[in-house]
Amino acid sequence: MPHHKLIARLQAVGSLLEQDQVRLTGMPYKVRSLADGEYVLRQGDKPGSCIVVMSGLLSRQRVVNARNQISSFYIAGDMPDLPTLHLPVADCELCSVGKSTIAAVPHSCLREMMKESSGLTHAFWRETLIHAAIYREWVENLGSRQALGRVAHLLCELTVRMDFVGLADNGSFRLPLTQQDVADACGLSIVHVNRTVQELRREGLIEWQNQILTLLRRKELQDLAEFSPEYLHELNPSRGSP
Incomplete structure (x- = not known):
């Protein structure tokens, strides 16, 4: 049910009255399963509904100068195209990263x-x-950090966001990103991403095998990334701390 993760997401950054939770529970929706690389929204589309991510991962992306640029990832509970309620023409593309499930709620x-x-x-x-x-933080990440910091910052952010909706277990969660996905999100080449991930492994900061990412030394990784979660605006920032 899409409302479970949506309520968890909204509760993590604010508070919902019981009657509002009831409203969300009763909202109509249509479920759709997406294959890896399948698009749910194209630039220029005029959708009549908003998406709630139920499971898996979506990426927000555009092709710029013949290169794909990912500008955000969306996890369970996120509504990536909420602005289409007021901005009717989509200005980006939403694509499934690995298999995912979404629910469409009418505008x-x-x-x-x-x-x-x-x-x-x-x-x-x-x-x-x-x-x-989050978008502003990504711009600053691309513009100000070297490769190691960029990748580390991305992994730290995703860990905290997974914590918000109960999808991370002691710093470990499923992350179906390919090296190409990381390259497109961090403005790097695949070769550079490979070297960077290997360095993070050698330093004993992460373990990333079979699509399962584990932060082994979370505080050290956050220090390396100059990561501070305040921009994510969680009500209870102590949760998920190292």
Whole structure:
């Protein structure tokens, strides 16, 4: 059910009244399973619904100067195209990374819920602002850090976000990214990504095998990445700490 992870996500960064949780539980939706590399949204599309990620991973991306650039990843509980409620033409593409499952909730339903509840209006607005903050952090990550810091920062962020919705177990979670995905997200070549991941392994900071990532020395990895989770705006930042 899509509302479980959505409620967990919204509760992690705010608070929801019981009646608002009931509204989310009762919202209509259509479930769709996506194969690896399958697109759910194309630039220029005019969707009539918003997506809730139920499982797996989506990437937000665009082709710039013949190179694919990933500008965010979305995990269970995220609504990656929430801005289409007010900006009807999609300005990016959403693609499944590995297999994923999504639920499409009609715009009309979301508008009606927000008309009935100022709490949900604030929750969705806050979610949009947080994703904008994540985007700004990605811009700074690409512009200011060397390869090791870029990759480390990405892994730290995904770990905290997985913590938010209960998908990380003591710093370990499923992460189906390929080296090409990491390269597209960090503005690096595949060769550079391979060397960087190997260095993180040699230093004993991470273990990444069979699509399972484990942060072995989380504090050291965060220090290397100059990572601070404040931009993610979790209400209980002590959760998931090393």
